[in-house]
Amino acid sequence: MLDDRMNMIDEARRQIEICNACRYCEGFCSVFPAMTRQRAFADGDITQLANLCHNCRGCYYSCQYTAPHEFALNLPAVLAEVRNDSWLRYVWPAPLGALFQRSGVAITAALVVCLGAFFWLLAALRPEEGAGFYAYLAHNAMVALFAPAFLLPLASVAWGLVRYWRDVGGQRIRLGDITGALRQAAGMRNLSGGQGQGCNFEQEDRYSNTRRWYHQAMMYGFLLCFGATSAGTIMHYGFGMEAPYGFFSLPKLLGVPGGILMVIGAYGLAAGKLKADPNLGAASAWSGEMAFILLLGFIAATGLALYAATGTGAVPALLAVHLGSVMALFLLLPFTKMVHGFFRLTALIVEEQKRR
Amino acid sequence: MTETATEGPGSGPWDVIVVGGGNAALCAAITAAEAGCRVLLLEGAPKPYRGGNSRHTRNFRCMHRGPLSVLTDTYDEDEYFHDLMLVTKGKTDEHLARMTIRTSEECLPWMEAHGVRFQPSLSGTLSLSRTNAFFLGGGKSLVNAYYNTAEDLGVTTVYEAQVGHIHLEGDRFTGLDVSIAGAPSRHIQGRAVVLASGGFQSDIEWLTRAWGPAAANFLIRGTPYNRGTVLRDMLDQGCEPVGDPTQCHAVAIDGRAPKYDGGIVTRLDCVPFSVVVNRDAQRFYNEGEDVWPKRYAIWGRLVAAQPDQVGYAIIDAKSLDLFMPSVFPPNKADSIEELAAQMGLDPAALRRTIDAFNAACREGTFHPTELDGLATEGIEPPKTNWARPIDTPPFYGYQLRPGVTFTYLGLKVSDHAQVQTPDGPLRNVWAAGEIMAGSILGQGYLAGFGMTIGTVFGRIAGREAAKHVG
Numbered sequence: 001m002l003d004d005r006m007n008m009i010d011e012a013r014r015q016i017e018i019c020n021a022c023r024y025c026e027g028f029c030s031v032f033p034a035m036t037r038q039r040a041f042a043d044g045d046i047t048q049l050a051n052l053c054h055n056c057r058g059c060y061y062s063c064q065y066t067a068p069h070e071f072a073l074n075l076p077a078v079l080a081e082v083r084n085d086s087w088l089r090y091v092w093p094a095p096l097g098a099l100f101q102r103s104g105v106a107i108t109a110a111l112v113v114c115l116g117a118f119f120w121l122l123a124a125l126r127p128e129e130g131a132g133f134y135a136y137l138a139h140n141a142m143v144a145l146f147a148p149a150f151l152l153p154l155a156s157v158a159w160g161l162v163r164y165w166r167d168v169g170g171q172r173i174r175l176g177d178i179t180g181a182l183r184q185a186a187g188m189r190n191l192s193g194g195q196g197q198g199c200n201f202e203q204e205d206r207y208s209n210t211r212r213w214y215h216q217a218m219m220y221g222f223l224l225c226f227g228a229t230s231a232g233t234i235m236h237y238g239f240g241m242e243a244p245y246g247f248f249s250l251p252k253l254l255g256v257p258g259g260i261l262m263v264i265g266a267y268g269l270a271a272g273k274l275k276a277d278p279n280l281g282a283a284s285a286w287s288g289e290m291a292f293i294l295l296l297g298f299i300a301a302t303g304l305a306l307y308a309a310t311g312t313g314a315v316p317a318l319l320a321v322h323l324g325s326v327m328a329l330f331l332l333l334p335f336t337k338m339v340h341g342f343f344r345l346t347a348l349i350v351e352e353q354k355r356r
Numbered sequence: 357m358t359e360t361a362t363e364g365p366g367s368g369p370w371d372v373i374v375v376g377g378g379n380a381a382l383c384a385a386i387t388a389a390e391a392g393c394r395v396l397l398l399e400g401a402p403k404p405y406r407g408g409n410s411r412h413t414r415n416f417r418c419m420h421r422g423p424l425s426v427l428t429d430t431y432d433e434d435e436y437f438h439d440l441m442l443v444t445k446g447k448t449d450e451h452l453a454r455m456t457i458r459t460s461e462e463c464l465p466w467m468e469a470h471g472v473r474f475q476p477s478l479s480g481t482l483s484l485s486r487t488n489a490f491f492l493g494g495g496k497s498l499v500n501a502y503y504n505t506a507e508d509l510g511v512t513t514v515y516e517a518q519v520g521h522i523h524l525e526g527d528r529f530t531g532l533d534v535s536i537a538g539a540p541s542r543h544i545q546g547r548a549v550v551l552a553s554g555g556f557q558s559d560i561e562w563l564t565r566a567w568g569p570a571a572a573n574f575l576i577r578g579t580p581y582n583r584g585t586v587l588r589d590m591l592d593q594g595c596e597p598v599g600d601p602t603q604c605h606a607v608a609i610d611g612r613a614p615k616y617d618g619g620i621v622t623r624l625d626c627v628p629f630s631v632v633v634n635r636d637a638q639r640f641y642n643e644g645e646d647v648w649p650k651r652y653a654i655w656g657r658l659v660a661a662q663p664d665q666v667g668y669a670i671i672d673a674k675s676l677d678l679f680m681p682s683v684f685p686p687n688k689a690d691s692i693e694e695l696a697a698q699m700g701l702d703p704a705a706l707r708r709t710i711d712a713f714n715a716a717c718r719e720g721t722f723h724p725t726e727l728d729g730l731a732t733e734g735i736e737p738p739k740t741n742w743a744r745p746i747d748t749p750p751f752y753g754y755q756l757r758p759g760v761t762f763t764y765l766g767l768k769v770s771d772h773a774q775v776q777t778p779d780g781p782l783r784n785v786w787a788a789g790e791i792m793a794g795s796i797l798g799q800g801y802l803a804g805f806g807m808t809i810g811t812v813f814g815r816i817a818g819r820e821a822a823k824h825v826g
Contacts, residue, residue: 021621021683024414024494027475036479039681061500062493064411064619068404071621194492195473205500 005085012046012078018071019059027194028058030184030351031079037354048168050082051347054190056199057280058207080282087343090160091334100335102284104291110332111295115324121145122320132244136316137323139242146330153333157342160334164343170350181348188212188219202275211272218265218296219341224258225300244310256307259300266297285337292337299325365514365536368545370396371825372818373532375519375586376552377401378408379495379807380789382502383814384550384821386470389509391822396544397506398517398534400553401581405617406515407499408554409578409762409790409806412619414478414495415488416467416811417804418460425464426474429486433457439487440802443653447798455771456796459812464489467811471501480680483649488804494620495807521589522549522785527777529784548784548821551775552814555763555790556584557604558616563760566602573665575609577759580616587791590767596776599764599794605801606656611666611755612684624754625679627655628742629724630669631713632756634662637696637705639713644741647727648679653801660758667756668699670710672748678724686752695751714745761801766794773817784824786817 016035019025026032031053038045057076065071088097099106127138134142164170184190191199191212198209231250235241245251270293278286302322309318333339372388374381377399389395399406419436420427436457440448468474473492477485484490491498506513520541521533531545556562558580563571591597613622628648634640641658645651659667670692689695692710693703716735722728722744731740767775769792774781789810796809 017681017685018621018683020681022494022619023478023480024491024497024620026478027473027492033479039677058493062497064494064496064617065621066404069617070614194475197473206504 005089008078008081008085009043009046012050012082013041015073015075015078016041016046016049018065018073019075022065024064025059025062028062029054029056029190029194030348032059034351034354044167044169046082047086047164048347048350050079050086051164051168051343052190052351053079053083054188054199054344055080055281056191056193056201057276058193058200060280061200061205074280076280077283080280081284083340083343084282084285086164087160087339090164090343091339092156092159096335100288100332101337102288104287107288107291107295107328107332107336111298111325111328114328114331115321118320118324118327119317122316131242132310133315133319134243136319139236142323145327149327149330153330156334157339160339161342161346164346165350168347168350169354170346171353173349173353177349177352180352181345184348185345188216191215202272204277210268214265214268214272216265217261218269218293221258221261221263221265221300222296224254225262225303226258228252228255228258252307255303259304259307262300263297263304266293266300269293270297289337295325295329295336299329365396365398365512365544367543368396368531370394370544370546372396372548372550372821373398373544373546374550374552374818375522375532376408376550376554376789376791377406377513377515378552378554378789378810379410379413379498379502380810380814380817381408381550381552382499382506383811384552384786384788384818385506385511386502386509387815387818388550388822388825389506389511391819393822393825395506395509395511396546397511397513398519399513399515400518401515401579403515405579405581406503407496407579408582410810411496411499412494412578412617413491413498413804413807414620415484415490415804416460416464416807417488417802418464418808419457420461420464424461424489425468426476426489427464427486431487436460436487440797440805443800443802444798445800448796452769452771453796456809456812459816460808463808463811463815466815467498470505472498473501484803519553519586522551522586522593524593524782524785527780527783529782547825549786550814550817550821551586551590551767551785551787551791552789552810552817553586553791554579554582554584555766555793556587557582557760557763559583562588563604563763566763566765567604570660570665571604573757574604574606574660575611575613575618575622575757575759576616577607577609577613577618577622577761578616582762582790584763587765587767590775594777595782596768596778597765598768598792599766599798601765603765603799604763605653605761606660606758607652607761608655608659608667608756609759610682610684611757613757613759618759621683622759623652623680624669624682624756625652626669626671626675626682626754627651627756629675629678629744630671630754631710631739631746632667632669633701633706633709634668635664635666635701637668637701637709639709639737640667642737642740644731644739644743646741649803655756656758656760659756665758668701669754669756670695670706670746671752672746673750673752674744674748676752682754684754686754688750688752690749690751692746692751695753699753699755710746713739713743714747717743717745762790762793762806764794764798766790766792768792769795769813771816772820773813774820784821786821788813788817 065073197207201211228251306318371393374385374397474489475492516537533541535541609622687698696703696706716732720730732743773786775785
């Protein structure tokens with residue numbers, strides 16, 4: 001395992017040194033300008049470049065040195081492997097990352113276990129009274145289950161980010177670092193191809209913004225859903241306004257469009273992944289990544305279905321399915337593609353610092 | 357539409373057949389297809405290597421009156437022509453050269469409209485930001501964009517299509533023989549043909565006949581598919597040649613580069629900060645004669661003239677960060693003798709050469725980016741700039757070999773890109789790109805000018821061929 005890792009980083013270093021002698025790809029993304037600031041690359045530098053790479057593949061299709069050329073460059077793939085491996089390395093406990101990052105079967109199995117658990121919980125903990133969802137699972141029970149299931153994985157990711165930060169040479173953060181990084185992420189500039197023409201993900205050497213738009217649908221959809229949950233929490237504890245909420249309430253006004261965007265995003269990202277060449281990404285993690293996209297889509301779809309089924313007999317089953325899938329997402333958060341968002345944002349912040 | 361070898365392109369007749377698959381060929385194919393022609397493009401390389409030497413290029417030298425796309429300021433016809441005269445030492449056709457320069461200005465927007473994307477000057481190339489427009493992603497990106505545009509216009513492309521013979525009846529082209537993916541040669545008819553299949557620099561045998569046996573040790577920086585088959589065939593059929601048949605453009609590159617296709621990353625920019633010795637550990641030329649962009653082109657020849665066609669650039673720790681990183685790590689040692697042993701040089705001889713050089717260095721201000729006049733005294737050959745003693749370990753060494761970029765021999769063309777014979781032009785044969793570049797570039801090289809010639813003449817050839825087909 002350690003040998004594989006060293007080989008992977010050495011291979012990335014070999015390729016990066018060739019890129020650094022060429023520099024034709026400077027205009028595509030943040031990786032190449034970052035590369036040209038150096039001549040020698042420590043392991044931490046390689047890890048940072050790997051997390052800066054968004055796998056747009058522009059450099060691959062433009063490259064005069066891809067196989068069958070003897071230099072055999074495939075920078076998107078080797079950086080994807082290094083990046084994927086770095087998440088395993090930094091996030092504790094590592095064996096769980098090794099299991100779930102690369103296995104769609106493991107993610108599906110975890111989902112099934114969570115669904116089963118919730119069917120059992122809903123049957124076992126059926127409250128005496130309560131309105132809406134709380135008629136099936138009391139609010140306190142939900143909080144007791146989800147608060148630790150959300151916060152503990154987040155703590156694991158946070159600790160991983162601290163270790164990443166040290167290894168790649170992060171410095172004291174200024175406000176500008178964060179706003180700069182957020183600006184990059186908000187417009188997904190690193191999938192823009194540098195000029196807005198997009199990336200080379202699903203149409204080989206033709207540019208397309210398809211993946212960028214679907215990714216943004218997913219990201220903003222997720223943030224809206226997260227906002228909906230947060231709004232509900234604040235309304236519950238801050239203002240004593242308890243669920244169920246009507247359509248013209250913050251949780252629903254955020255959550256419904258958020259859920260729809262996530263379903264659209266999951267469809268587009270999964271379709272794109274089927275068209276794209278798996279050998280230009282982390283081929284070893286393909287099934288884990290695909291399962292993760294489908295899990296997000298499943299959560300959003302069951303959330304919307306649950307709302308649509310309000311007042312019908314389908315609610316208890318849908319509630320168990322939805323809550324079970326959300327639980328799977330939370331528990332697996334540090335060990336699935338979900339962590340890429342955290343590491344990517346951190347890498348963008350570090351890049352803002354190094355660019356100064 | 358891309359035809360597979362099994363379906364094949366049929367036997368024609370096609371309106372326009374384009375021989376070659378690089379920049380000039382694609383510009384011709386696109387222009388002819390836009391004019392309504394049925395176009396067949398025969399690329400000799402397999403798909404991953406399509407694009408000839410264009411896939412290794414990075415920019416386009418462009419005249420412009422005022423800022424244009426990524427280009428700053430102004431670069432007018434006279435300055436451009438003056439730059440060309442400097443490198444060719446007058447070996448150019450002024451009429452063709454000025455026409456090419458003037459036309460380059462309208463080419464850039466045409467390129468953008470056909471999918472090419474430009475980016476600001478790359479790091480380390482600021483000196484070119486006014487004169488040369490860089491391709492986003494480099495030449496392969498440009499080639500990809502043109503293949504996509506050609507496909508959308510209905511051009512039929514066949515890869516691994518080796519054209520062996522061009523059939524002429526009097527002054528008229530009738531068809532050609534082509535072998536596709538190694539299959540037996542077959543005949544395809546066409547009403548017009550554009551020849552854009554490059555020079556002959558990848559045919560080492562031809563190169564050694566032209567230059568001498570030393571050429572067997574040259575490295576070829578670009579595609580292995582430019583073997584000059586069509587060029588030879590046309591010359592054998594009496595077409596007028598242009599350009600010195602014995603000469604090729606060669607620069608000094610890393611001696612460990614692949615035999616073919618090493619491209620940009622094999623260049624070495626360390627010479628001005630080095631002591632360069634030959635196989636016998638002797639210096640042979642002033643390493644600090646001028647700034648590197650003005651001198652890199654002569655070093656191919658200089659190294660080619662040394663025994664075994666090899667040179668060794670020696671620097672010390674002071675200079676390692678002063679030039680672009682190269683693709684292969686240098687030899688590294690704590691003593692000159694150890695470095696010599698690593699590189700297969702006589703340690704005592706290299707020691708003597710370095711000692712003599714160091715003794716000839718004098719005090720003064722070193723300035724890596726301009727002519728600093730820090731020269732040696734009392735040594736032959738002198739080093740007239742950047743002469744600092746090689747005395748700070750670790751010491752580094754790079755092997756240098758001549759790397760051939762292109763050959764000068766080509767087909768003579770008119771300003772309508774029409775191929776010439778002593779009896780006048782061929783009626784329906786046009787040429788574009790490296791196969792005719794010797795008409796304009798008789799000697800030396802001007803960065804980004806090959807792509808200019810290819811684009812200008814490719815478009816003219818496509819337009820004229822389409823006009824002929826009507």
